[in-house]
Amino acid sequence: xxxxxxxxxxxxxxxxxxxxxxxxxxxxxxxxxxxxxxxxxxxxxxxxxxxxxxxxxxxxxxxxxxxxxxxxxxxxxxxxxxxxxxxxxxxxxxxxxxxxxxxxxxxxxxx
Amino acid sequence: xxxxxxxxxxxxxxxxxxxxxxxxxxxxxxxxxxxxxxxxxxxxxxxxxxxxxxxxxxxxxxxxxxxxxxxxxxxxxxxxxxxxxxxxxxxxxxxxxxxxxxxxxxxxxxxxx
Numbered sequence: 001x002x003x004x005x006x007x008x009x010x011x012x013x014x015x016x017x018x019x020x021x022x023x024x025x026x027x028x029x030x031x032x033x034x035x036x037x038x039x040x041x042x043x044x045x046x047x048x049x050x051x052x053x054x055x056x057x058x059x060x061x062x063x064x065x066x067x068x069x070x071x072x073x074x075x076x077x078x079x080x081x082x083x084x085x086x087x088x089x090x091x092x093x094x095x096x097x098x099x100x101x102x103x104x105x106x107x108x109x110x111x
Numbered sequence: 112x113x114x115x116x117x118x119x120x121x122x123x124x125x126x127x128x129x130x131x132x133x134x135x136x137x138x139x140x141x142x143x144x145x146x147x148x149x150x151x152x153x154x155x156x157x158x159x160x161x162x163x164x165x166x167x168x169x170x171x172x173x174x175x176x177x178x179x180x181x182x183x184x185x186x187x188x189x190x191x192x193x194x195x196x197x198x199x200x201x202x203x204x205x206x207x208x209x210x211x212x213x214x215x216x217x218x219x220x221x222x223x224x
Contacts, residue, residue: 032211043202043215088153092211098167099213101153
């Protein structure tokens, strides 16, 4: 079992839809949880950062962490074609600063 | 531009050649990380520095790979005797050490023929 599991998709939605992206993980030592957006052939761009459990909202984006279930989510409201990208979950903790990434979910928002 | 920069952006080399990549972190960041990303996969950790000290290395970092950060500012990643399996995007990230938030550069895409 990989440390971080993420459905690679692809996921295709119409403009304006609510998008839900998820990751599960196995390492209970993870404390820091991040979502990155990566456009084709570019470096990952940090979208959301959460420490431990709870919710965090930033504009159209909401990140949720449920440590008891080892499950994290990213919601995108009112999705736009410019949101079309690969979304990577990442996490760290347990005394190591390395980020452990999921495979990424490729999202397409159709106008 | 105050973000992480990497050079070159693209490198094509023949199998068996040595290559070196450079990363310049965000200026006030004391932590610098290298990752490798292959097609359809998330980035995989290679190594990280706090100032000039290399504190953690992945088992992915074979003896053909070496990284340095001699003055605690920019870093170089060298791959000796490249193999076709080394073809990937090499990503650099930096952090100020607060909360493990890492900011990535644009990457260096390596193609080994």
